[in-house]
Amino acid sequence: NAGVTQTPKFQVLKTGQSMTLQCAQDMNHNSMYWYRQDPGMGLRLIYYSASEGTTDKGEVPNGYNVSRLNKREFSLRLESAAPSQTSVYFCASSEALLLSTDTQYFGPGTRLTVL
Amino acid sequence: AQTVTQSQPEMSVQEAETVTLSCTYDTSESDYYLFWYKQPPSRQMILVIRQEAYKQQNATENRFSVNFQKAAKSFSLKISDSQLGDAAMYFCAYRSGYGNKLVFGAGTILRVKS
Numbered sequence: 354n355a356g357v358t359q360t361p362k363f364q365v366l367k368t369g370q371s372m373t374l375q376c377a378q379d380m381n382h383n384s385m386y387w388y389r390q391d392p393g394m395g396l397r398l399i400y401y402s403a404s405e406g407t408t409d410k411g412e413v414p415n416g417y418n419v420s421r422l423n424k425r426e427f428s429l430r431l432e433s434a435a436p437s438q439t440s441v442y443f444c445a446s447s448e449a450l451l452l453s454t455d456t457q458y459f460g461p462g463t464r465l466t467v468l
Numbered sequence: 469a470q471t472v473t474q475s476q477p478e479m480s481v482q483e484a485e486t487v488t489l490s491c492t493y494d495t496s497e498s499d500y501y502l503f504w505y506k507q508p509p510s511r512q513m514i515l516v517i518r519q520e521a522y523k524q525q526n527a528t529e530n531r532f533s534v535n536f537q538k539a540a541k542s543f544s545l546k547i548s549d550s551q552l553g554d555a556a557m558y559f560c561a562y563r564s565g566y567g568n569k570l571v572f573g574a575g576t577i578l579r580v581k582s
Contacts, residue, residue, distance in 0.1 A: 395472070395559055395572025396513075411569065443513060455563070456503070457570060459513035 355379055357460035359444050365466045366434045374429040374463050376444030383449045385427035386411075386457060387419060389440040396443060402427055404449075434467045441465070470495045472562050474573035481550045482581050488535075489545045489576050491560030499565030502536070502543045507575070508556040516558070519543065521565070547578075555580045 360375045378385065383404045388396040388411075398411030402421040416438060418430045427446075431438060441464050445457040471494045481487035493502070504516040519527045519536050526534050531551075535544045547554055560573040 393574060395561070395574050396570070397572075398569050401569075441511065445513075456515060456518060458515065459505075462511040462513075464511075 357444055357446055357458055359442075359460040359463050361463060362461070363464050365468065366431075367468050368435060370434050371430065371432050372434065373431075374442055374444075374465075375426070376428065376460060377426045378444075378446040378458075378460075379425065380446060380448075380458065381424070382446035382458075383424070384447045384455070385421065386445040386447075387417070387427070387429045388443045388445065389413065389438075390443060390462070391440050399429065399442075431465075434465075436467045439465060439467045470497075470500075470562050470564065470571050472560055472571050472573040474558075474560055474576050476576045477574075478577045478579070480579045480581060481547070481554075483550055483552060485550055486546060486548045487550055487578065489547075489558050489560075489578065491543045491545070491573055493541050493543065493560075493562050493571075495541070495562065495564075497564055497566070501563045501565065502534075503561040503563070503570070504532070504534070504543075504545045505559045505561060505572075506554075506556045507559065508553075513559070517545070550580050552580050552582060554578060 357378045386401040387399040400419040402408045405424045444460040447455045447457045500521045502519045506514045517529045531548045557575045562571045
């Protein structure tokens with residue numbers, strides 16, 4: 354049982370390049386999330402997927418797109434990377450966000466640098 | 469909008485001693501959940517403890533316990549018998565009972581001295 358896995362662990366991009374961050378969970382969770390973590394700040398929600406087939410914007414969605422490929426996988430795409438997107442990205446999953454007892458479990462993170 | 473404040477950027481504790489990390493939050497809701505997450509150097513976010521706002525009893529998990537003061541909107545984490553492996557960044561987080569988003573504080577770095 355690996356929990357939440359993310360690939361890659363590290364990535365360096367040039368301004369304007371595109372890339373996709375991959376996330377998968379094996380806990381049969383319905384809801385999945387993408388966060389970014391910047392120095393001196395807590396995690397901020399980029400996008401989330403309440404269930405397979407749905408996605409919604411979080412607090413900081415600009416410059417990102419997401420795809421809920423199936424129940425297990427939730428990808429985050431940067432179409433044209435900018436230096437302001439240099440950050441550590443975390444994927445998380447939870448049983449079902451509408452459950453009052455819902456708790457999120459996190460992946461190990463991806464450190465992205467945009468030059 | 470809800471906010472979470474961790475006023476201690478950094479704390480230190482001697483091994484085997486007790487340390488308390490502070491967290492305050494602002495909300496007008498009555499139904500919500502509070503969490504403490506630990507982020508070691510590996511960067512993985514690990515759930516430490518969870519508290520339901522409707523429960524008066526403070527949550528405990530082995531050496532970790534919380535002091536939940538609902539009226540004061542305070543949610544501190546106490547770590548007893550501190551160990552070297554407790555050294556990490558600790559985040560306090562809030563989730564509405566009606567919503568989906570976790571709101572995080574800025575974090576407190578905990579250093580454990582041997």
